[in-house]
Amino acid sequence: MDWRALSYGARIFLMATRVLLVDDDQKIISLLKRGLAYEGFEIYTAPDGEAGLAAAKKYQPQLVLLDITMPGIDGLELCHRLHLLTDSAIIMLTARDEVADKVQALGLGADDYVPKPFSFDELVARMRAVLRRHTGNHELLVYRDLELNQGSREVHR
Numbered sequence: 001m002d003w004r005a006l007s008y009g010a011r012i013f014l015m016a017t018r019v020l021l022v023d024d025d026q027k028i029i030s031l032l033k034r035g036l037a038y039e040g041f042e043i044y045t046a047p048d049g050e051a052g053l054a055a056a057k058k059y060q061p062q063l064v065l066l067d068i069t070m071p072g073i074d075g076l077e078l079c080h081r082l083h084l085l086t087d088s089a090i091i092m093l094t095a096r097d098e099v100a101d102k103v104q105a106l107g108l109g110a111d112d113y114v115p116k117p118f119s120f121d122e123l124v125a126r127m128r129a130v131l132r133r134h135t136g137n138h139e140l141l142v143y144r145d146l147e148l149n150q151g152s153r154e155v156h157r
Contacts, residue, residue, distance in 0.1 A: 049073025083109025
């Protein structure tokens with residue numbers, strides 16, 4: 001299970017890591033949603049870039065899995081916007097495997113790049129590695145349904 005332990009005084013709270021999956025391929029969404037939920041992640045999905053941007057604002061995921069080729073706002077533009085607007089880690093998960101695409105995505109703020117087809121076990125390992133590096137920079141305190149991010153000084157319910 002992928003649970004983050006959060007301590008506040010003598011109390012320890014466990015929270016599932018929120019992951020947003022943005023992809024226009026419903027088959028990929030269905031398979032990943034089921035598999036990642038089994039691994040203990042809390043999964044939210046969006047079928048395109050515009051819905052992905054709205055979902056990122058609403059759910060504030062710790063990690064975004066992002067396809068490049070989508071209608072409307074493409075994955076590269078969404079990656080750039082998310083990098084500027086959120087503190088979410090970003091992994092590109094896409095069929096585009098050219099070096100130029102990888103370099104561009106990483107330059108726009110992606111933390112990792114996984115080409116399709118991919119190994120589910122490798123994807124989960126990469127997600128956990130990115131989350132370890134990414135979430136170590138600030139502490140999140142939780143009390144009931146209230147979250148306080150000490151690093152960004154944001155409170156969310």
